Amino acid sequence: MVSSKDIKSAEELESFIGNVKSVIGEVKKRGMSSEGYSAETAQMAISEAESKNSLGMGMTFGGGFLVGGLAGVAATAWHYRGKIEDMETRMESMESSMKETETELKAESEKRKREQKSADAVAQFDRNLGIDNAFLSHFNRQNPANEL
Numbered sequence: 001m002v003s004s005k006d007i008k009s010a011e012e013l014e015s016f017i018g019n020v021k022s023v024i025g026e027v028k029k030r031g032m033s034s035e036g037y038s039a040e041t042a043q044m045a046i047s048e049a050e051s052k053n054s055l056g057m058g059m060t061f062g063g064g065f066l067v068g069g070l071a072g073v074a075a076t077a078w079h080y081r082g083k084i085e086d087m088e089t090r091m092e093s094m095e096s097s098m099k100e101t102e103t104e105l106k107a108e109s110e111k112r113k114r115e116q117k118s119a120d121a122v123a124q125f126d127r128n129l130g131i132d133n134a135f136l137s138h139f140n141r142q143n144p145a146n147e148l
Contacts, residue, residue: 007013 007016
């Protein structure tokens with residue numbers, strides 16, 4: 001680096017001065033120095049730089065607006081995607097719970113139907129038993145001599 005260069009001899013000093021002069025000449029040649037410019041040339045360079053800068057500023061603002069909008073859309077989509085996945089998980093658990101409940105209700109319904117059918121069969125048997133008893137009682141009254 002130039003600021004930390006140790007110059008030990010006159011030859012190194014002359015070489016260093018030559019390097020600095022060539023850098024200064026290159027700066028002037030590229031128009032990076034205000035030396036040698038007239039006020040009109042300097043003003044023209046300033047206005048040209050400002051016009052380029054304002055065009056860049058408009059494009060920069062538009063680009064920033066576009067990138068910000070896209071980033072916002074992406075962040076919103078990512079956020080709501082997580083919410084939707086959570087809702088889907090909840091819906092799946094609710095569906096499985098509903099299927100389980102439906103299966104239990106069907107099993108309970110079948111059990112009740114079997115119990116009702118069994119109770120109806122017992123009631124029918126009891127009614128038939130009453131008819132059989134009435135028939136036998138009537139038969140025995142009609143035929144008292146039929147003893148074995």
